[in-house]
Amino acid sequence: MRIDIITVLPELLKSPFEASILKRSIEKGLVEVHFHNLRDYTTNKYKTVDDYQFGGGAGMVMMIEPIDKCISKLQSQREYNEIIYMTPDGNRLNQQIANEISLKENIIILCGHYKGVDQRVRDNFITREISIGDYVLSGGELGAAVLCDTVIRLIPGVLNDETSALTDSFQDNLLAPPVYTRPAEYKGWKVPEILLSGNLPEIENWREQQAYKRTQERRPDLLDK
Incomplete structure (x- = not known):
C-alpha cells in the first residue's frame, strides 16, 4: 500500500511513523508513506494556502489551486483508489471503514485546516470523507495519523500474529x-x-x-x- 498525505504541517505528522509498528511496516516494505507540503504548490512568494471566505464570516479557507496542483501531480504518476479528506463532518471512522481501506493499493489523505477546504475540492476530488470523532482539532494531521494506524495494522505481515487483528x-x-x-x-x-x-x-x-x-x-x- 502507498499512502500520500497532503498537509501544511508535515513535521507534525512524521513522528508517529518513526516508531512502533508503523515504522516496522515501512521498513519491511509493506507500506509506503509520503508527505507532501501543500505550501510547495503555491504560486505566491508568501506560500499562502488559505484566504478569506466569500460572503464574509470568521475563519480562513484552504484554497483550491494548491490542492488541485498537488493532487493532479500525484494522479499523473499513478492511479489512486481513494482520495480521503479528514474533516469533522465526515463519516465517523470505524473498524469496517478501516478494513475497507486496508484493501486499497494507493490512497491520498488530505488534511484540512483553518475553516476547512474550498467546497469545490470536496465536490471534484474527494472520494471519501472521514472524521475520527464529534469534536474539532486544529487540523487533520492527527486524524490522518489515527486513520493510518488503524489501516496499516490490518495489512498482512505488519503484525507478528496476523490473527491478532481479527480478534480486536x-x-x-x-x-x-x-x-x-x-x-x-x-x-x-x-x-x-x-x-x-x-x-x-x-x-x-x-x-x-x-x-x-x-x-x-x-x-x-x-x-x-
Whole structure:
C-alpha cells in the first residue's frame, strides 16, 4: 500500500511513523508513506494556502489551486483508489471503514485546516470523507495519523500474529473480552480458572460470552448491528 498525505504541517505528522509498528511496516516494505507540503504548490512568494471566505464570516479557507496542483501531480504518476479528506463532518471512522481501506493499493489523505477546504475540492476530488470523532482539532494531521494506524495494522505481515487483528474490538461488532497474563495470581487477584484449563473450546466459549457481556454493558448500540 502507498499512502500520500497532503498537509501544511508535515513535521507534525512524521513522528508517529518513526516508531512502533508503523515504522516496522515501512521498513519491511509493506507500506509506503509520503508527505507532501501543500505550501510547495503555491504560486505566491508568501506560500499562502488559505484566504478569506466569500460572503464574509470568521475563519480562513484552504484554497483550491494548491490542492488541485498537488493532487493532479500525484494522479499523473499513478492511479489512486481513494482520495480521503479528514474533516469533522465526515463519516465517523470505524473498524469496517478501516478494513475497507486496508484493501486499497494507493490512497491520498488530505488534511484540512483553518475553516476547512474550498467546497469545490470536496465536490471534484474527494472520494471519501472521514472524521475520527464529534469534536474539532486544529487540523487533520492527527486524524490522518489515527486513520493510518488503524489501516496499516490490518495489512498482512505488519503484525507478528496476523490473527491478532481479527480478534480486536469491533471486528464482529463486539468489544474484546478481558485478557490476562502472568502471574496467575497477584495480591490475591486470580486469573479465571477457565483460562488456565487448557481446554481451548471452552476458553473460546468463555471469551465469546465475556465479549457479549462487555458489549452489552458498555456499547449496547453495537448489538443492534
